[in-house]
Amino acid sequence: MPLFCTIFFINNKVAIFYINAMTLKKIIHIDMDCFYASIEMRDNPSLKDKPLAVGGNSRQRGVLTTCNYLARQFGLHSAMPTAQAVKLCPNLILVPVNMPLYKQISKQIHSIFHRYTDLVEPLSLDEAYLDVTHCHQCSGSATWIAEEIRKTIFKETGLTASAGVAPVKFLAKIASDCNKPNGSFVINPQDVDDFVKKLPLKKIPGVGKVTTERLLKMGLKTCEDVQNFDQSVLLNQFGKMGMRLWYFAHGVDERDVQPNRERKSVTVEKTLLKNITHIEQGLAILEKLYPILITRIKNTCPNIALSDFHKVGVKLKFDDFTVTTLEKSAVEFSKDIFKQLLIKIWQRSNGREIRLIGIQVTIPEQCPQKQMTLW
The missing domain is CATH 1.10.150.20 (5' to 3' exonuclease, C-terminal subdomain)
Incomplete structure (x- = not known):
């Protein structure tokens, strides 16, 4: 068990007091159960007993965003190409992504979190860390708070969530996966x-x-x-x-729950309808991605000039689904820099076809940033 020590001098003698740091925090990690798929099954009950996935069309090189637990029995998982998923599960029902609806329900769920604490760190639409160390509801019990939150989510949305409770963040996240779906798991300080x-x-x-x-x-x-x-x-x-x-x-994780997580980068990427093999094709795609990146930067960081961005990167995904990235620092933000990086990283293909191209910039730390919201 990690300990902090405080040293005092009493009568010219050293007195060392050990304080168990793990008891100082009560962290909950809430993770919705197959969030997108659960919403679709809630709104269409006829889908409940069928293998279901939310994602892109197989004819358009789509991938699964998520799938229900019945579909997972066939080996399906998020980020799997839809074409591969259909081969593994011929009876798979595929529904398109309805992001406005998912964001609306996510906002409703996060509002429930804030009834207990303002120390909420969103990780995505369907999961978050909560620091309930100083929460007085449920007699201050993190276990009871987690259970009450899960029940409230189900009562108000009809969706199930899993929870992990622990003294530190990474263990709370691991714990939330221990009794999925619709369960909770507690790691007490003395059990760490x-x-x-x-x-x-x-x-x-x-x-x-x-x-x-x-x-x-x-x-x-x-x-x-x-x-x-x-x-x-x-x-x-x-x-x-x-x-x-x-x-x-060693069970040590000193990270705090951060309600205002700063975004570190801005990225634009495109999964191609057909694989490409020639750099000229890649450069043509870059021409389309570059203005989208500029627009996204201006929306994300309205107070930062493009000339203040000095670290850029290019990402490729090959036909074997391996991913490679190439970044360069201390450069001037320009389309030519992205072209140079793309030409250089293209050499890593070694004959493989390209199925995705992405470009990104790192947000400079010394500049003020606009906090992005989930909605």
Whole structure:
């Protein structure tokens, strides 16, 4: 259990008082259950017992945004190409994305969160962190607050949510997935050590497939493995990510719930109807993306001049669905810079076809930013 120590000098002797930092916070992570699909099933009950997905048309290179739990039994998941999903589940019912409706219901759900605390950090339309450390409702019990929120969401929207309760953010997020759907899971401060030791590293937010494979090759499968590992080797291999892993593997997460998360970048990307192979085709697409990016920047950061953006990037997704990005700092914002990056990153295709192109800018930290809302 992570401890903070405070040192006092009493009668010329050192007195060290250890304070358990984990008891200082009560964090809830609320995650709606297959949010978009649940809304569609709520509004059309005939869909409830059928495999359902929300996403783009397979003929237009679409991907699934989400799917219900029956569809997931066939191996379907978010971001899966619709064409592949239909092959795995021939009886799949596909409905188009209705974003205005989803945003409206998300706003309703987030208003419920704010009945308990103003310390709400939205992660997306369907999930958020809540810091209820100083909430006096439900006798101050984070467990009871989470249950009451879930019941209120169902009563007012007809949708189910799952909740995780823990002393720190990353554990609350992991906990919310433990009893899905329509469940909750609590990690009490005194149980953190035992829970973390057994926790597979792949469960830690931000640890993807590639990182998991690298860790397994190093003999690291659980957080306890990391606890017994050489920290310097971990940092040399993974850098900042290695430090994050080290702290999380010890149950330490000092991040606060941030009600006003600052947006760090502005991005525009396009999934192509047909794969392309020639750089001339990519440059033609860039011509269309560039003015869209400028418009989005002006809407997102109205107080920042284009000349203040000095870090840009280009992203490609290949026909094997691998993704690569190339960024450059200390440059002048211009279309020519994006062209240069696109030409350079194109060499990584090695004969593979391109199915997505994206361009982005990093918002300068020293400049004031407009806080984006979910709605």
